Amino acid sequence: MKKKIKFIINPLSGGKNKNSIPGLIYDLMDQEKYDIDLHITTSEENTLAIAIAAKNEKIDAIVAVGGDGTLNNIARFLTGTEIALGIIPMGSGNGFARELHIPMNSSKALELINEFNIKTVDTGSVNNKIFMNVCGIGFDAHVTGLFAGSKTRGLKTYAQLTLKEMRTYKPQTYQLTIDGKKNIQKAFMLVVCNGTQYGNNAYIAPEASFDDGMFNITIVEDFKWFELVSLIPQLFLKKIHEAKNVKTFFGKSIKIMRNEPAFVNIDGESVWMNNELLIDLKPLSLKVIVPTSNFTDKNFNK
Structure with missing residues (x-):
């Protein structure tokens, strides 16, 4: 059975051009293994709505395309679930992605998503x-x-x-x-x-x-x-x-x-x-x- 992956692209994060990303996703992802669902969003509210909806679907992973802020908006709803977070880092600092040794190159990051190797990490909360x-x-x-x-x-x-x-x-x-x-x-x-x-x-x-x-x-x-x-x-x-x-x-x-x-x-x-x-x-x-x-x-x- 194919795994279902939802990609959420924030075109505004980090000031980086992301026009090529949708094409890269469809070119490089193994569509015999994965069902791809792609969303482009420019608002935090829409990002949150997509992430919340994914919790009620049989999604295997949500991939955030953006910076640490975009990651955080998505990860807060994945914490404590079986849905994995994937990352294509395109922000200003990309601290979380660098920590995990995720490539800064988008094509290489997509190759990593194809491998679908999962680790479980700690998170924290400040005032919930x-x-x-x-x-x-x-x-x-x-x-x-x-x-x-x-x-x-x-x-x-x-x-x-x-x-x-x-x-x-x-x-x-x-x-x-x-x-x-x-x-x-x-x-x-x-x-x-x-x-x-x-x-x-x-x-x-x-x-x-x-x-x-x-x-x-x-x-x-x-x-x-x-x-x-x-x-x-x-x-x-x-x-x-x-x-x-x-x-x-x-x-x-x-x-x-x-x-x-x-x-x-x-x-x-x-x-x-x-x-x-x-x-x-x-x-x-x-x-x-x-x-x-x-x-x-x-x-x-x-």
């Missing part, structure tokens, strides 16, 4: 909103909010905003409770990590793993302007956790109290949330189509 990769509070969420309103996309724009805002952004005080243990942290930013990176190979939690049943919580404390010379390169060298003003905690259930409502960075998308954040791990809750050769059963994103 699902995230797959990172949940950032503080500076990174502030920049993500500005980036969402920018007329241009890509790593260059994000880097320019980051350097500009670093000059004026002030650390905040957070009441942090991790698995029942309370402490107060003054932090430039606080990132709850299921995966290791934001995207574009910027590793905020190099030792995190998608299937270890644990969050890595990276806290970046206040720092001097000149310390950026070493801090930023450490993100890309997988050494940020070794910096003197960076702390790492581990946990499954996290409560964060901040002084006021503000943006939260959820898988690269800015979401306005209350001052109280409740973050919980959902172990082995999402099935994902991944490369056959790159992973073992345990800690496969190391």
Whole structure:
């Protein structure tokens, strides 16, 4: 019996042209093995409606063609189901796809979908909103909010905003409770990590793993302007956790109290949330189509 795969294409994500994608899908997918259903959507509401409807159909996988935001919109409805998430990464950062070693080349990503090798990964939720990769509070969420309103996309724009805002952004005080243990942290930013990176190979939690049943919580404390010379390169060298003003905690259930409502960075998308954040791990809750050769059963994103 053929497997049924639904493709959802977001032509607006990442500012990348996706006109060739429908043709590639029909050319490269093995239609003797798969029934293909293709949808093009430019709205979050329509994406959600398609994903919700798929839960009531006998669908084997939904393939997201877009960036981390598109993935998140789809994955939130696949969590806890037998429907697998496939990925053709075409966003600005593609953090989740890079973590899973999914090719950035669309043709190669489709070859991977044809193989249909599935792994099950952890996810998280913040105030009942699902995230797959990172949940950032503080500076990174502030920049993500500005980036969402920018007329241009890509790593260059994000880097320019980051350097500009670093000059004026002030650390905040957070009441942090991790698995029942309370402490107060003054932090430039606080990132709850299921995966290791934001995207574009910027590793905020190099030792995190998608299937270890644990969050890595990276806290970046206040720092001097000149310390950026070493801090930023450490993100890309997988050494940020070794910096003197960076702390790492581990946990499954996290409560964060901040002084006021503000943006939260959820898988690269800015979401306005209350001052109280409740973050919980959902172990082995999402099935994902991944490369056959790159992973073992345990800690496969190391």
